[in-house]
Amino acid sequence: MQKLEELQLVRRASRGDLTAAELLLRRHQGGVHAYIYRMCGKWDVAEDVTQEAFVRVLSSLKNFDETYRFSTWLFTIARRVWLNMCEKKKPASAGDASDSWGARRDALEDTMTRDHEQRSMARDAIQLGLMLLSPEQREAVVLFHQLDWPIRLIAEHMELPEGTVKSHLHRGRMRLKEELVRGVGEVVAIEQRAGSVPLFAKRALTLEPTPRTGEATR
């Protein structure tokens, strides 16, 4: 969506046009949700944060400074909502990584509902690996690779110099690759003892992307 088109939607939505609000919502909810989910590893938390961020943004559009991009503002608020939630609840999602890959996978699965798709996400190797990065590394990696943000914008969002963002990004990539290697080894051994190897592990062994939609993992 071009900036001008988005601005027109914002103006319409701020005048109470629900269709425009809905368009903004549909355009950005996936990105915000993916960002928060990748940061915290909890599906329900990501949904709650996304909802709250949109409610706050859409109900205060009159305060929006048009010199900025709507998405920048939205993601800033989403980040703040999530950080506030972390402060209040001190969840395990804030980066207290267990060093055991298997334990982390189990912890992640415990936080999920019984929905099959969500369980399969818990076995998402990338998510497991991301949770082992520092929050700064994770955020830099997620924004750059998942959301395709330029480093300049990430630096602004994270309130860090560009060089520091690059450093987090580079270390995050390398560590993620290493953690995938280490973690997949652990999980494979555990699952082999249990008589099964998760599909994500098989894929990660060859670093092969998994399909987007949920599917059976065993």
Added chain:
Amino acid sequence: MSRPTNNPNLGPNLPPHLRLHRDEPPHREEARRMMQAVLDGEVSEDAPRLQELLRQDPVLSAEFDDLQKLDILLTQRPPTVDLTERVLGELQRRKAAPQRISPLLGGLAAAVALGSAALWLVVGNAGHPAGSTMPTLAANVAPVPVGAPSSSPEESLIDDARLAIQQTTGRPVRGVPRDMFTRSLGSPSDVLGEMDQTTRRFVAQREASFEPPIDQAGRAVAISRTGMTFVNPGPSRTPVAKLANDPMLGQIVGGSDWQPGATRRRDNARFLVSGWHDSDGNTLPGATPRR
């Protein structure tokens, strides 16, 4: 060269190119910098020097291959969600709910209007979202103690005061001449303290529709002062002399500098009424209705 490991879960289960490495030749550092630059989109993967290094070193080549695969893997997003109905429903629900008044405006003005409470306002760093044009502290506070009540911020402040009084006391609020409870600023005590006891009682009684007189109801108290405490409003800010010396602002905690409007973030604050003193000197939580 494979990293030695004692972990039986590693090694045998992994393809050789996925194993970790150490004791590396010096050219790998240079190559890794270039790989990262490629992944950052700053350098083409066809850069001759990188190609040369990759050709010379199969371990590096496998590592670069892994990083590129990781790059693809990382573009994979979780399944999309549709929160449209939830968000729009919540928006409608909040619109229909009664709006809360600003604790700053309401609380501060209520103290002025009632003339009956020692009021503490705690400034928290509520965060100021990028792009927001929320009013600054100065815009909120300045109209209260200074001059005639003619500015529109002051009008709304006084309206807020009525709402605050109603909310705090649980009593309906009637109109009262605004000059009854506005004072020019001279000293901290002038903010509230120069109303004499009769005026104070009268204003409070009128404003809060109290009957019988407040003293008999045990609600009126002597005014001490109105103070605000700044709590961690943000790092690396320069104190603003005008605000720092403003007695209306009360105490400014050391090291917590604050400058309104200097940046587009964190220069606004949330104000919470943290407590009141009743006529017996008891401290009541700010949220406690003073019935």
